[in-house]
Amino acid sequence: MLLVQGLYQGHLLMGSPTGPVQLGNMADPVAYISLVGIIAMLSLMAVGARWAVLGGVLTSAVLAFAGGFWVLPDAPFFLPEGLDRTGLQLIFMNGWENVKVCDYADLSLVLTLFLILSGWGGLKALAPHLDDGQMGRSLLSLSGLSFIACLLGTMPLTAAPESAAGQAMGGRTGRMGYWTAAFLALLLFMEPTLQSMASFPSIFAPAFAGAGLVLLLRMKPVFSGGIADKVAAGLLFLILPLTQDVAAGLGAACIAYVSLTLLSGGHVSRFLRVLAVAFLLYFFYGFWSIL
Structure with a gap:
């Protein structure tokens, strides 16, 4: 999904009247600058540079700046503000009493399933050595941080796949995480420049294409299981890039895995069975709403 998103964003793939997609037009500045940036990133990967993705981004940024496609704003730095308009707004928003209970329930179910599966998958990619107990404690810590983040007005937190890609390319954990957080905090003061x-x-x-490519290179073990594992992985690889709908991809994969495993006489945990039923209800509710 990340790889396709990067190619679409860079206009290297586009909609086609005769098929799902077609190659972009190289006369488009967005397309050729994206292509140069991706080629630079792949070249750095080939020589083993750990900063390959960043190098590709910087290459595209320099070319775009030289071509005048983005300019430095008159005030490149900005004092962060807006916490008074975001903090606690999820709880004390105007008109919340008019929202239907079923809408809250639907949103809560989808968000909970996404955070559990995305958080578990991200942590598993970042730290595959964790046992079940350590994974549970990590998810609990992530949930606590998400709760605090939501109170401050941000989206819930999860382990980003881009982090797993960075680690796969040789990035170190530990103190590097604190340095990254400090770097991102400094970027808050450069919001006008980043927006430009x-x-x-x-x-x-x-960045999208590089993260997707690195993760794709690590996906070989996904297709090494039985028919249920392979079909579930295939559905993820097919549905996520085409629909950009995480719930649809995860739901279809979960239902297929549970159904095929049970049909083949295999064992499926109670949690996965309940999850498959929940996704069935989610799809049924979505189809019924469309009709």
């Missing part, structure tokens, strides 16, 4: 850069989609296309 983000206005040209080529700049971050190598």
Whole structure:
């Protein structure tokens, strides 16, 4: 999904009247600058550079700046503000009493399933050595941080797949995480500059494509199981990039895995059975809403 998103954002893939997708037009500045950035990233990967993805992003950024597709704003630095408009707004938002209970329940179910599966998958990719007890404690800590983050007005936190990609390329954990947090905190004061850069989609296309490529190279064990494992993985690889719908991809994979495993006489945990039923209800509710 990340790889396809990067190619779409960089206009290297686009919709086609005769098929699902077609190659982009190289006369489009977004397309050729994205292509140069991705080629630079792949070249750095080939020589073993740990900063390959960052190098691709910087290459695209420099080319776009030289071409005048983004410019430094008059005030490149900005004092962060807005906590008074985001903090606790999830609880004390206007009109919450008019929201239907069923809408809250639907949103809560989907968000909970996504956070559990995404958090577990991200942590498993970042730290595959963790046992069940350590994984549970890590998820509990992540949930506590998400609760605090939501009170401050941000989206819930989860272990990003980009972090797993960085670790796969040789990035170190521990103190490197604190340095990364400090770097991102400093970027808060450069919001106008970053907003100007983000206005040209080529700049971050190598970041999406690079993270997706690195994760894709680690996916070989996913297809080494039985028919249920392979079909579930295949559905994820097919549905996520085409629909950009995480719930649809995870739900279809979960239902397929549980159904095929039970049909083949295998054992499925009670948790996965309940999860499959929940996704069936989710799909049924979605189809019924469309009809």
